[in-house]
Amino acid sequence: MTTLRAGDWVEVRSREEILRTLDKNGRLDEMPFMPQMFEYCGQRLRVYKRAHKACDTVNPVAGRRISSSVHLDTRCDGKAYGGCQAACLLFWKEAWLKPVGESAGIPSTSEHVEARPLPERAAEAACSEQEVWKGTRGADVEGQPRYICQATQLPRFTQPLAWWDVRQYVEDYTSGNTSLGRMTRGVIYLFFWHILLAKKRKLGRPARVFYDWFQGLWGGIPFPKRVGTLPVGQMAPCSDLNLQPGDLVRMKSYEEIRATLVSSSNTNRGLSFDAELVPFCGGKYRVKTRVTRFIDEKTGAMKSLKTPAVILENVWCQSRYSDCRMFCPRSIYAWCREAWLERIPEEASHHPVLSSSRAIGSSSERDGTERIVANEAAGHARRHNA
Structure with missing residues (x-):
């Protein structure tokens, strides 16, 4: 049973301890331990949210239940996955973590809480770091690699979760999510x-x-659920601002953005603009990265965007308007067309910018001043070769 709450401090176990929990495919209860997660071994991090549920972006979008897992302030860097730029929030099994005490807001070295025993594995089932790396690749299809990560495997380590199951909403609140x-x-x-x-x-x-x-x-x-105003058959506008990481931008108003979206699909050149982005309109933000490559969670294949998109710092889904999966903690980054943004010179900015290298904060911070929002269809948009 999951006991960690949002805001708790944990220490990531050592490589040796974690490897003892994994099977020969580098997984625990079918959840892959991804190679870049080794760099956090021995570090103390705060729980971002309890990962007791997630939205399924592999199958038709729905809610899924997860056991004994949390999210920390850690995202995939794509280095083990062909340079995928989606920057998904990582899942952590509680078996890979040790709770630690806290004093005056600083993790203590002496106030250890008794850690949960590690899952027992037979000696012959012990995993190696090489096998964890091997577990990132499936069989090539027509000469093209197929990647295996937590996003592609999510249906395997989760169970169906009906939207009417009230227990999930109780846990959303009691966990601090x-x-x-x-x-x-x-x-x-x-x-x-x-x-x-x-x-x-x-x-x-x-x-x-x-x-x-x-x-x-x-x-x-x-x-937040109005459609675009472009007639069917009319080409959606395309802007090339050549935005780079660190650039300051303003997201246009909702009405301005609707004018760039085809009414029948609510998309701009294949990329959907969803209700989860509406609270974000009019705000000023910094560019985190340009997106040109991503893994299709459904097939594991690497895809390329015909028209590049950008990710803005602190802009991810809060599932405010997501049917059947409200309050999902997965926090998928939004992808924005440059046609939805306008560049702002540094000297022209007179208001605070939603920008932080450590953007994932406490529940009260997220619900108060930050207004963090994103596109609920980010996973769906990845399937469009936009």
Whole structure:
């Protein structure tokens, strides 16, 4: 049973201890231990969120339950996976971690909490570091490599999770993953979406106007599921700002972005703009990286974007508006078209920028000042050779 909560301090076990938990494929309960995770051995890190559930981006998007796992402030660097630039948040089994005490906000070297015993493996099942590396590749298909990572294997180390299973939402709150205020706002949105805005209700525009009015009473986000305004068949605009890591940008307003999206698909050249990005509109952010290569979670194949996208610092999915998988802690980075952004000269910025090299903070920080949002369809967008 998972005991770690968001904000807890842990120490990553040694290589030898972790290898003893893995099978010959470098996995524990089918969850791969990825090679770049070795660099964190011996380090003390804070739990970002309890990974008790996740969204499945391999199969039709749905919720999945996970046991005895957490997310730390660690993301995949892609070095063991052909240079994939998706920067997925890593999953950590509790067996790979040791809880540590905390004093005055600093991890203590003496206040160790009794660690959970390591899973026992037969001597012949012990894994080596070479086998962990070998476990990153499947059989080539038509001469092209197929990669195996936590994202591609997610259905194998998870179980189906129905959206109506109330226990997941209780755990969202008790684990420290989500604040009561965030959950309340989620319930309000779901009420409007499923009761007032369902197609069979035919309330449409009046309900959206009422939603916007209600949200405006307390400074909330307007209705986030509007479609693009470009007619079907019209070419979506393409901008080439040649943005590079560290550049300062502003995300355009929601209405400006809708003008770049094809109405039938809500996409710009194959990349979808989702409701999870709406609270982000109008903000100023720094570019984290350009995205040209990514692994298709469904096949393990490396894909290339025809039109490059960019990832902005601190911009990832909070599952505010994600049907059937609300409050998923997976925090998938958004991908943005440069047509949705505008460059800002450094001297022109007079407001705080949502930018941090250690962006993953406490639940209260995330729910308060940061306004971290992203595209719920980031995993889906990876399947588009956009």
